[in-house]
Amino acid sequence: MSVDKSTVARIAQLARIKVPEEDLDALADELSKIVGWVEQLDEVDTEGVAPMASTAEGTVLRQRDDVVTDGDCRDDVLSNAPESEKGYFVVPKVIE
Amino acid sequence: MASLTDLTLTEAQTGLASGDFSSKELTEAHITAIEGARDLNAFVIETPERAIEDAERSDKRRASGEVGGIEGLPIAIKDLFCTKGVQSTAASKMLEGFVPPYESTVTAQMVEAGMVMLGKTNLDEFAMGSSNETSYFGPVVNPWKRNSDDQPLVPGGSSGGSAAAVAARLCLAATGTDTGGSIRQPASFCGIVGMKPTYGRCSRWGIVAFASSLDQAGPMTRTVRDSALLLQSMVGFDPKDTTSADVPVPDFQAALGQDIKGLKIGIPSEYRLDGTDPEILGLWDQGIKWLEEAGAETVEVSLPRTKYALPVYYIIAPAEASSNLARYDGMRYGLRVEGDTLTDVYENTRGEGFGAEVRRRILMGTYVLSAGYYDAYYIKAQKVRKLIADEFSVAFEQVDAILTPTVPSAAFAHGEKSDDLLAMYLNDVLTVPASLAGLPGISVPAGLSSDGLPLGLQLITKAFDEETLFRVADVIEQSAKFTGRPDMKA
Numbered sequence A: 001m002s003v004d005k006s007t008v009a010r011i012a013q014l015a016r017i018k019v020p021e022e023d024l025d026a027l028a029d030e031l032s033k034i035v036g037w038v039e040q041l042d043e044v045d046t047e048g049v050a051p052m053a054s055t056a057e058g059t060v061l062r063q064r065d066d067v068v069t070d071g072d073c074r075d076d077v078l079s080n081a082p083e084s085e086k087g088y089f090v091v092p093k094v095i096e
Numbered sequence B: 001m002a003s004l005t006d007l008t009l010t011e012a013q014t015g016l017a018s019g020d021f022s023s024k025e026l027t028e029a030h031i032t033a034i035e036g037a038r039d040l041n042a043f044v045i046e047t048p049e050r051a052i053e054d055a056e057r058s059d060k061r062r063a064s065g066e067v068g069g070i071e072g073l074p075i076a077i078k079d080l081f082c083t084k085g086v087q088s089t090a091a092s093k094m095l096e097g098f099v100p101p102y103e104s105t106v107t108a109q110m111v112e113a114g115m116v117m118l119g120k121t122n123l124d125e126f127a128m129g130s131s132n133e134t135s136y137f138g139p140v141v142n143p144w145k146r147n148s149d150d151q152p153l154v155p156g157g158s159s160g161g162s163a164a165a166v167a168a169r170l171c172l173a174a175t176g177t178d179t180g181g182s183i184r185q186p187a188s189f190c191g192i193v194g195m196k197p198t199y200g201r202c203s204r205w206g207i208v209a210f211a212s213s214l215d216q217a218g219p220m221t222r223t224v225r226d227s228a229l230l231l232q233s234m235v236g237f238d239p240k241d242t243t244s245a246d247v248p249v250p251d252f253q254a255a256l257g258q259d260i261k262g263l264k265i266g267i268p269s270e271y272r273l274d275g276t277d278p279e280i281l282g283l284w285d286q287g288i289k290w291l292e293e294a295g296a297e298t299v300e301v302s303l304p305r306t307k308y309a310l311p312v313y314y315i316i317a318p319a320e321a322s323s324n325l326a327r328y329d330g331m332r333y334g335l336r337v338e339g340d341t342l343t344d345v346y347e348n349t350r351g352e353g354f355g356a357e358v359r360r361r362i363l364m365g366t367y368v369l370s371a372g373y374y375d376a377y378y379i380k381a382q383k384v385r386k387l388i389a390d391e392f393s394v395a396f397e398q399v400d401a402i403l404t405p406t407v408p409s410a411a412f413a414h415g416e417k418s419d420d421l422l423a424m425y426l427n428d429v430l431t432v433p434a435s436l437a438g439l440p441g442i443s444v445p446a447g448l449s450s451d452g453l454p455l456g457l458q459l460i461t462k463a464f465d466e467e468t469l470f471r472v473a474d475v476i477e478q479s480a481k482f483t484g485r486p487d488m489k490a
Helices: A005-014 A019-041 A073-077 B007-017 B021-035 B050-064 B104-110 B160-167 B182-188 B224-234 B278-293 B305-326 B342-353 B356-369 B374-398 B421-428 B432-436 B466-480
Strands: B043-045 B072-076 B116-121 B173-178 B193-194 B216-221 B264-268 B297-301 B403-407 B441-448 B452-462
Touching: A005 A019, A005 B043, A005 B356, A019 B305, A019 B356, A019 B374, A019 B421, B007 B021, B007 B224, B021 B050, B021 B072, B021 B116, B021 B278, B043 B160, B043 B182, B050 B104, B072 B160, B104 B160, B104 B173, B116 B160, B116 B305, B160 B173, B160 B182, B160 B216, B173 B182, B173 B193, B173 B224, B182 B193, B182 B297, B182 B432, B182 B441, B182 B452, B193 B224, B216 B224, B224 B297, B224 B374, B224 B441, B224 B466, B264 B374, B278 B441, B278 B452, B278 B466, B297 B374, B305 B374, B305 B421, B356 B374, B356 B452, B441 B466, B452 B466
Parallel strands: B072 B116, B072 B173, B264 B297, B264 B403
Antiparallel strands: B043 B116, B173 B216, B193 B216, B193 B441, B403 B452, B441 B452
């Protein structure tokens, strides 16, 4: 299946990446090429096969005691913030 | 005595133990080498002051009888590992200037074991690439050159800075990470040993995530023994990584020097792909002979779905990446580019912060995960992944290890494959299958092409059988007697 320009614009919006208008055609071509190539998987009979999300599927997921194991490091957490104030992250206005 | 930068990791360990030189002397020699080889662009940042302090502390510890597993040994860290107080960028504009307030589990263990950290090595942006040309900090130059021309070659990727630094004698060893071949492929291109452990051996905690079901850290060294030595300090169960394997850790070096009589080595004919350099196929045949001469039995094995591994990878890895990289939103750390609304800030930040290849993969991942395509692409790929993993399981009922080439070609020139995405992706065609199955793999330098470039052979074993991997790799190394080294050494 080929990926057209409007599809690229839509997935760019879903991915929250601003893509300049002039890049859309080239990206549509590239993604079409990759999508066309991965579609060779259609040749493989996967009837009744369980999808594999991880090779660690056999391992039992662990639970730890529900206790605090980390914290008290506010300044560390904020140390790379683009903007912070009074111990908080400063983010753009969300609610009008 | 050989120059201090020419020692193997193991020889340097012995030299330190017998007092032939101090960690400080060893470290200074490497700092000088790094300064003299900046043209390679192997490092995103050098940390010479930190290295000297590490070395001085190590010398003091040694004097008081405290000796860790990699005590006083100067090592470089791929800039995908978060290192406390030292900029960690993933070679992306998005993380330029990011200084983690914490240390990745793997590097924390290495610090605990006495490592001297020389700096952070360059890589493809967010580890997405096979040539180290997608780095925001510029491409890395392979220290090797062809006999026939003087063109700068790529070191492979994504762990290209680590591979170049180890080959050029700028560090005794380095860490890498491997998602689809990012340790093994650059190791092959630079004539060094690159090893990807079983998925779950090394904690992923504190390593910038690319594709979480595939990412694994591993050692990049000049010998197989060095690989086993460094791996020992990197592995181990970590409760902070839910996929970390709570399994016993063997003594990896103990596997070396054993004979391989009676071992069965699988040779998968499906790895004999059209377009593979005939010299590489010849080297593979040579590798088969070496193992047979050492007493192993080689057996044809069939992995018929090998050719589907790469398309599976290019669905699963971008899908996981698009999810993992959603965290870069300009709010808590990293780049922020202002805009009129919150959405504008997200879109501007991500539009400017990601390079072309990362953007392409996030878009591809978003596409295959989007409504209407999820089953057709993502679930389909996961099903084929299962079939590929099962094929390996069947093969390993029959054989102890599998021998293949690492890459279908030798190192290529800068820009040579940048315009052809699929040609670039094909670099990983022989390494991706083991990644999908979570199996350990190692690339061992086995010979030179007629144009003077190193070529590697890959070994794969069943999960958590790194001991057999090292045991057979050791025999390949002994037989190949690879002594080639790049001209452009510091």
